[in-house]
Amino acid sequence: MPQDLLKTINGPHDLKALSVDQLPQLADELRECICDQISRTGGHFASNLCVVELTIALHYVFDFAQDRLLFDVGHQCYPHKLLTGRQKLFPELKTKGGMAGFPEPRESEFDLFSVGHAGTAIPTAVGMAIGDTAIGEGHRRCVSIIGDASIINGVSMEGMNYAGTLNRQFLTILNDNGMAIGDPQGAVAQYFDRIRVSHTFDDLKKRGKEILEMIPGGSYLEDFYHRSGEVIKAAISTGHVFEHFGHVCVGPLDGHDLPTLVDLFNEVKDIEKPILLHVKTVKGKGYVPAEGDPFRFHAPKAGVVVNGNGEKKVEEALSKGELEKSDCSVVKKPACGGKSFTAAFADGMKGLMAKDEKVYAITAAMPDGTGLDKVAEAYPDRTIDCGLAESLGMDMAAGMAKSGLKPFYAVYSTFSQRALDQTFQEVALQGLPVRVCMDRAGYVGGDGAMMHGFMDIAMNAVFPDVVMMAPSDESNFNAGLEFMRGYEKSATFIRYPRDVVAAEELQADVPKYELGKANLIKKAKGKKPDVAVLAYGVMVYTAAEAIRELEGQGYDVALYDARFAKPVDMGLVTELIEGGIPVVTVEDHGIVGGFGTMVLEGCNEAGLRTDKLKRIAHPEKWMYQDSRGGQLKDAGLDATGVASTIRKFLDKLSHDVNVDVKTKSSQQVAK
Template identity: 35%
Template sequence: MLIEPGKLLAAVNNPDDLKKLDQTQLVQLCDELRTFIIDNVSVYGGHFGASLGVVELTVALHYVFNTPQDQLVWDVGHQAYGHKILTGRRDVFHTNRMYKGISGFPKIKESEYDAFGVGHSSTSISAALGMAVASKYKGSEDRQHIAVIGDGAMTGGLAFEAMNHAGVSNSNLLIILNDNCMSIDPNVGALKDYLTDITTSHTYNKMKDEVWNILGRISKFGPNAREIISKVENSIKSFLLSQSNMFESLNLRYFGPVDGHDVNHLVSVLDDLKDIKGPKILHCVTRKGKGYGPAETGNQTTWHAPGKFDKVTGEIRKKTYDSPQPPKYQDVFGHTLVELAEKNEKIIGITPAMPSGSSLNIMMKAMPDRAFDVGIAEQHAVTFSAGLATQGLIPFCNIYSSFMQRGYDQVIHDVCIQDLPVNFCLDRAGFAGADGPTHHGAYDIAYMRCIPNMIVSSPMNEAELRNLLYTSQLPRDGKAFTIRYPRGQGVMPQWKTPMEEIKVGTGRKIKGGEEVAILTLGHVGNYAVEACKNLETKGLNPAHYDMRFVKPLDEKLLHEVFTRYKKIITVEDGCLMGGFGSAVVEYMADNNYSAQIKRLGIPDEIVEHGEQIELQRECGFDPEGIEKAVIEMTEQILAKS
């Protein structure tokens, strides 16, 4: 079902068409754009609240600036749906986040209007500053460079590093702070409180408006007038606010706060800011989910990406089942951690801004003094955990696999070099699905197993996850402990099993067999079980081993495998380069074994977005892919005999 755009939106195929509209028509266009987003996401799913919150800002930016000549960088990209629709992708927007469809995030290869590909937070200012410096170097200083960043992403260290540099760069950079007090979950930390102080200071805002009005009237009297008024404005800011303006102290000219839902005022302000050279920041106050009642007044975390819903009633459509379904792995983690923490007072939970996504919110509700959301700050989350570990506490640092990449130096420098027993629970390991390559947890096996003083494990099901969590909180001498698990459901409706210790570095034989052995790591072991059942109907009987640990490997089990089988298939939902299969090949070489090994996993290429099973099928490690690999190996054996 294709969604029909409104009359004005139907005529806008690119920003040049947008500029043909009279400014008085922009309010109607914003209404049509918002309706188009609501209609599409309600039917096809996707991110929601963030894009509704910046409809007016998006229209104003493309109306005022000459994109793509002027370069616009969105931070994270959850909020860029309106941008995509206005820049030539309206008629294919229904394919958003679908397999082989357009990306849910800005992407350089998808459109010239996507100046920089994004997906992780806090990158926009650095990227836009690099572009601005390049333009200055190339003599194109009339080119505009705009970074749109949310107040949640602003807490990321990279954003502060970029602002610190921007303040001394004298480059033509405009930072737009989209302040809605939310990232995915509500924002935390001192910056949130600081921005609240600015936006709620009625005296400051009243006098700020008066100063801006005076500036507009006096500027015609000469170039010095603007400088004089600027000094007066800065003095007022410092006098009225409880502390000096943080952004001004970084040498960024601060403007705002302004109403981010007044499109005509935004056009006026942006038009003025075009003529002000150097680095500057515009503070826009918006509301996530603006224009759709349930998203505005309801649980904004839920409405960040609600899935399909009834746009009239606001009822989110959920699948119904005739029988109990397995839980999500993240929920098994959340409930099990509380269960363990009730018996072990040393356990502390940490997450960087993903309490609902990781289900640490379960512990935050049950034990608010023992679970911490540290904001979008993965580096800090890791080193904070290391500090806790030095004092004898047991930190469980829960981070998405792809986000852990942002704290990698801290894993090495602050945890493993010091041999501290920090537990890393990596959610979204393997393919993340529709979020695509910026969120795929493709690399954690390879990047974790190469570090000394690190244990790396992955459970095949919910019971194994509970056992690994139980094992990781038992006393041990040093060594970090990584437990990786995928997005989505497990396989056990009755998942709350008794917990028991797993000896570190031990796997298990799922079934014996003949000629071919399948070695799996993690949830994909269930695919091997399915493949083996199908192969039995074809008269084939491969063995199956669930290795559980990629570091340390179960060498006793591998000795059995290489002694009995000359055809071996490894299966993992991680990158083949340096991953689990590579570890098995290394073991074979180091111990003078000889076998034919077929490695199944994520190839050495960027895999795009789609449903998890679609991407696993594309890469050949879904149940059919495993079955095919066994048949091919068996045919080779038969051909030789």
Template identity: 35%
Template sequence: MILDRIQRENDIKKIGADDWNPLAEEIREFLINHISTSGGHLASNLGVVELTMAMHLVFDLPKDKLIWDVGHQSYTHKLLTGRKDKFDKLRKFGGMSGFPKRSESPCDSFDTGHSSTSISAGLGYVAARELLGDKNRVVSVIGDGALTGGMAYEALNNASRLKSNFIIVLNDNNMSISENVGGMSQYLSNIRTAEAYTGFKTGVEKTLSKIPVYGDKVIHQLRKTKSGIKQLMIPGMLFENMDITYLGPVDGHDIPGLIRIFNEAKKVNRAVLVHVLTKKGKGYSPAERHPARFHGAEPFEIETGLPSKKRTKANYSDIFSTVMRKFGDRDPKVVAVTAAMPDGTGLKRFKNMFPERFFDVGIAEEHAVTFAAGLAAAGLKPVVAVYSSFLQRAYDQIVHDVCIQNLHVIFAVDRAGLVGSDGETHQGILDISFLSSIPNMTLLAPKNKWELSDMLKFAVDFNGPIAIRYPRGEAYDGLKDFRAPIELGKSEILYDESEIVLIAVGSMVKIAENVRKELKDIGYQCSLVNARFVMPLDETMVKTAAKEHNLIVTLEENVLSGGFGEKVSAYVAACNFPTRVISVGIPNEYVEHGNVDILRKELGIDEPSITKRIITEYLGTQVY
């Protein structure tokens, strides 16, 4: 295999041009085979094989800095930097990350996981290069979807002031910018960046600038004339008007063409944007036909593209989807907002049935929240469906635009808690801490699928900011006989005994249920409380628990700092109760990628670890 000849970075430069296309096919075959067993981001990686190869052929890593936006499309980059043997443990605990990681390789210039960040990070590298007197190149890759994020435009605004080379690669896999004048655009791009033209232009401007009074006016008029011609003949004027040179569009699967345009881009002494057209899922027909399905794929059968494991039970996103569809029928004021995740959040059915009440704002979480605030202020009932880790990006908007005005915006916080293989950037382990610290915010978490439905109904009828956090994966269908009505700030007593009380939040109720069984098997009396509300805290329940039990154990799938356990401990201490409180949660650290069950065990929040801790720490019995 040609791929076997690549053992480290820059080895691709030893591969002859005749072998480039065969190498690209080998890479695609390798990725399909491995991701079909491990799962991962397939469609995006298949789309950038030639683009990645061309960048590795032109640039010198790790001296030159290659920064991927989001980073889920960096698998080919990892292969070309000598990490082929690590793909067997891709996204597994202790194995290779599915995203760029500086700790993994010096060729990974920046850890990424969320979108719209690469241009800002690249600008930081450029500024450092100028201050330190380095000579390296900086290349930031960003997708057309990520350009809906405001941070990308903030960075472009700053990039326009550069007087040295900075290459931005726009990976456009949706044909969102017209290509009907591509030939003329390529021709003009070649002229503008040719050495003869660039040298002539610089010389003319220097000469004219020496002419008293009129020199600068002549230069200004020439620039205006040139810009007018560009506006008539080429795309990319948004960038050109910002003083960012635009090159392209270019076929993202034509390696020689990509090499030529990157070499042209290196000659520009300012920010230059290279517009590359790629096909998501290229080379694997199921991914080409259904790129969204193969964005973050579970293990699948290569022949059909169908999942290897058939799902038999609904997940929490499915439950949310069903309830939202019903609300769409019942209440014309209910509207749905998502940030480029209609499928992932379960809003696709709502979108199909009520298109006029569905709003996909693109990858723009900050805008999504303030847009929802406007909808609420106008009298509608917006439901913002968003992953927990992405909601972090809109913290300021939640505070200033929703909660200060006490507006009725409903946040459906999906993927709350540990999400597994995507790692640190995607674990939803901070939302309890940051949401429960905001005045006017009400925060709930369901114990099972029926309670999610009940909480959504409660939220729609509520008046004020309200968030419901629920985990990724299969919806728990246990404890179905416990379905007390939802009352503001009231928990649910599942088992009322004595000695020890377990107070669990959301997904941890299932674990607490099993911990209780283990403690009872040993001979201890144990109550179990479904907290339901993180904010407002059920102080009456906590007070009763402290009076009637020797030990309170709180359980949450969130970092301990600022979490539910801290709130309970603070209240018990403020009331001067002697009852001891043990807080079970995630240590104040970022959690790497891996299977969720393995992560829980490593973090000490699985059933055996919690039981052992209770017996060892409180009851004084060593458990072996």
């Protein structure tokens, strides 16, 4: 029985004690560990299997207790975490108290930034390289790992541009697996396709020093060549696009060849020039179904990965005829809680596109996550994936709207932040009717703090004339999308959560959306309710459940689906407040700048009293990985928490009234 190497690794110091010959076994054990865990909890899968050898080789050669290692996006960090003392956290992956699914400095000194967005690794590495050099710690090496999809992101290119001016060690590893979350898009992706075919490591080994003769003005490389080791000499690439960014380009190399990677890292680690190492890897490496369908196995749910417990390898089972390849691809789907808002959006978009040929859909490398993969199947010519570049997507939408089309830009709320400047100048300032559909609004669960959509209202409400909406259920979603289709006066935004739509809706007949008008869901039993609740988006259903609890305690409550955060239904708000009715707003957004703030500001502008207005929203604190339900509960945004807050608010109002009455009575007696 071979030694279980992974269990002996409590940190990189233990890894360095192994021989190079033992590293392939460690790679196998890492893959088995990841397969086993993802089969239990779900998580990012194919991307982590892809970088196993690369991660081992990096930690074997570099010392990232002092050197700098930065991951782009960071969803490929599981092997890194398992090699840096966090194996005990792995069984509780993406749960409260367990391992975060992305780099997380709270967990370890080996994680430098909490990240989850694309394009950040190279520019932050440039900043650290400049900072370390400035304070006399230029001996700290900088390494950033970025994928072929993220490299086209604007800030990645900006980082590469500046990195080429650095006169010090700076290593960028381009992990080229030919995949984003979906198929890679654009001319750079096509370029990588060509270079994979036309250049292999074996070909480069044969050419050796002769390639220097092909470099116009490449004399500086000749000196570099003479001072380099044999692996670099064999792998220097000419004509690579990033050679023109001031980088010595090496590769493409086999990113799963551990001995070669170790040799190369030993040779490049102290070279005082910016180097781009281009490695070719296989997404899903070592798990046959994921290799064949990395798109499907990007982030499978629990139960999707089969044969993941390490008892027998999929490859061995296939070779022995014990397992058919078709069996490997069978997905054991976990019990489903219902139709997701994402699926409802996809169905709604197909309905719009069926009736209006001017409707187009755009996504930034997230066709599956936004539901547009299903839309593309029905309308491939009107569904556009612009690649991992959210700013580009917003500008494309602006151009399409200017040309008379009706673009719907599907983007996660947290990623829409990356297109703020384009939303400002190219969309809002121009008054263009771009339709922005923000998935994953509010708390998102296991992906944690950097993925929560907690600021989309605050961020976009500053723009004059824009319209902001949130649907409470699928019928309201369809009504909202239809409103957006027909609205041409300005940009429109609609936000919806990473959650399921209600199986039983609160209203049988949902009225059409009218600009800035709320919808009464539940009347008070008496002429004047004890409190009116204005809930925004899916929180209408949470509020309805909270109201059932309050009614059981004797309170009479009216419930409104606010529908719009901008413009707020100030006619309704004015009527309630002037009628002396307390108002509570409920939303799945940050307390600062959210729907409740829009109501508060509207009251201030109208000269209305706000002492009977209460806002319930995300508290001002970071919420880390947990289930979405757990996060809502911790924030006091589950039904019990909402009911408790409303009850305390009403009790305080009642107490204040009694105190005021007693004070006035005492004053009258004194007179």
